[in-house]
Amino acid sequence: MRVGVQFTGSVGANASGRWFTHSWPPDWNVVWTVVPTTPAPGAPQVEWDVEVQRASATAITYWIDVRNLSAAPVAIEGRFAVLP
Amino acid sequence: MSAADGVVVGRSKLVDHGADGVRWCLVILSDGYRTTELPTFHADAAAFVEKLFATPPFTEMWCAINVYRVDVSSTDSGADSPAVCADGNPGSGTTSATFFDSTFCTNGTRRLLAGDQGLALLTAQAQVPEADATVVIVNTTEYGGAGGSVAFFSRHGAASEIGVHELGHSAFSLADEYADLNSGWSAGEPPEPNLTTITDRATTKWSELVAAATPLPTQPNPDCSTENLAASPVAVGSVGLFEGGGRSRCGVYRPEHQCRMRTLGQPFCTVCRRAIRRRLTPFMPVATGPRLGVQFSGTVAARVTQRWFTYDWPACWNVIWTVTTSTPVTPGPGLDWQVRVERSSRERITYWIDIENLTSTPIDVSARYAIVAE
Numbered sequence: 001m002r003v004g005v006q007f008t009g010s011v012g013a014n015a016s017g018r019w020f021t022h023s024w025p026p027d028w029n030v031v032w033t034v035v036p037t038t039p040a041p042g043a044p045q046v047e048w049d050v051e052v053q054r055a056s057a058t059a060i061t062y063w064i065d066v067r068n069l070s071a072a073p074v075a076i077e078g079r080f081a082v083l084p
Numbered sequence: 085m086s087a088a089d090g091v092v093v094g095r096s097k098l099v100d101h102g103a104d105g106v107r108w109c110l111v112i113l114s115d116g117y118r119t120t121e122l123p124t125f126h127a128d129a130a131a132f133v134e135k136l137f138a139t140p141p142f143t144e145m146w147c148a149i150n151v152y153r154v155d156v157s158s159t160d161s162g163a164d165s166p167a168v169c170a171d172g173n174p175g176s177g178t179t180s181a182t183f184f185d186s187t188f189c190t191n192g193t194r195r196l197l198a199g200d201q202g203l204a205l206l207t208a209q210a211q212v213p214e215a216d217a218t219v220v221i222v223n224t225t226e227y228g229g230a231g232g233s234v235a236f237f238s239r240h241g242a243a244s245e246i247g248v249h250e251l252g253h254s255a256f257s258l259a260d261e262y263a264d265l266n267s268g269w270s271a272g273e274p275p276e277p278n279l280t281t282i283t284d285r286a287t288t289k290w291s292e293l294v295a296a297a298t299p300l301p302t303q304p305n306p307d308c309s310t311e312n313l314a315a316s317p318v319a320v321g322s323v324g325l326f327e328g329g330g331r332s333r334c335g336v337y338r339p340e341h342q343c344r345m346r347t348l349g350q351p352f353c354t355v356c357r358r359a360i361r362r363r364l365t366p367f368m369p370v371a372t373g374p375r376l377g378v379q380f381s382g383t384v385a386a387r388v389t390q391r392w393f394t395y396d397w398p399a400c401w402n403v404i405w406t407v408t409t410s411t412p413v414t415p416g417p418g419l420d421w422q423v424r425v426e427r428s429s430r431e432r433i434t435y436w437i438d439i440e441n442l443t444s445t446p447i448d449v450s451a452r453y454a455i456v457a458e
Contacts, residue, residue, distance in 0.1 A: 002370075031456075035399065035427065039427045043426060047425075
């Protein structure tokens with residue numbers, strides 16, 4: 001199993017941002033999560049959806065849409081876990 | 085003016101992301117704080133930690149880092165301030181009996197604030213054997229700092245900015261990118277990752293980061309008698325060769341027009357961020373477990389969305405959530421769920437899990453976690 005941070009960025013207040021990451025081996029079992037790095041206690045800040053593109057026989061592209069649920073900009077990091 | 089002028093009081097772990105042996109350990113020491121002033125040092129150290137966390141790439145590398153505060157009390161407050169300095173900037177002439185003997189006017193430059201680096205390293209390692217980097221906060225509000233094997237910085241309003249800059253020197257071997265001292269560069273190719281004398285596109289130090297359309301040199305300095313303060317000829321963030329750095333105005337190049345190693349308040353440039361990441365990456369959490377469990381169970385009424393939250397999860401844990409039901413449902417799906425995340429503090433996360441019952445009867449649900457890195 002491997003874990004890491006694939007991307008970082010910022011999403012505007014009540015806005016969405018899209019990231020993509022390409023050339024992932026199709027036989028890898030990859031789980032994506034997103035966490036804010038801007039502390040803001042009291043309410044959920046982000047949610048995300050993952051879309052998948054089979055770019056070729058040997059590569060997958062993941063598209064991750066991150067929605068900022070708060071009224072302030074939020075910095076985020078996109079984490080991956082490659083499961084065995 | 086030495087270790088006889090104070091005492092090591094003790095240590096506290098301010099940031100704990102795991103065993104010291106597998107994390108990059110930063111030690112924050114105090115100098116020029118009397119015993120009664122140590123609460124001020126505690127606040128200063130906390131402010132520095134917050135600044136470091138808020139400064140990319142430390143934000144995304146945060147889970148690689150442990151931070152210790154070591155309280156060292158001194159006989160006197162402040163730092164030495166020589167009345168005469170070679171750069172012509174006078175000081176107050178006061179001397180202070182402090183543990184690490186911090187003084188302004190190091191190497192003849194008034195703003196260079198430094199002290200006994202060897203004693204600082206010994207003190208840090210005695211308190212934190214796995215120490216990887218050491219900084220000293222000096223109890224004076226005058227602007228100053230310096231980065232050698234140990235970074236020193238004052239309590240000036242820009243103190244935490246200075247501290248992060250000096251840490252760039254001491255922990256990540258980054259060079260200054262300002263050009264305030266010499267007209268030319270005569271030292272050969274610098275070892276630091278963020279300066280170069282090589283202008284060939286194929287072989288310059290950060291060639292793989294330079295776009296084909298970016299001219300090289302990107303911004304020559306037409307007058308080596310003065311630092312080139314003109315606006316950038318390329319878009320902000322473009323990597324190229326900008327003449328001036330390492331305190332020399334010509335003959336040496338930095339990667340971007342601006343950088344924290346050039347100007348306080350600026351983000352680290354791409355090349356400096358890369359150097360910091362490379363140093364910290366081996367200390368990032370690796371996959372573990374997974375450690376599995378059920379965090380909560382409950383019943384969701386027909387056609388209703390119900391929300392749960394679970395708090396105080398370490399922000400550095402990589403947690404995967406799934407929701408399942410024990411209520412048989414046919415045909416079609418029985419539930420949907422959405423995970424939302426709140427960074428409740430620098431170190432903690434609250435997960436909010438909305439579970440929607442898609443059926444016309446109540447269903448029993450449970451939320452499962454898998455901790456895949458901690």
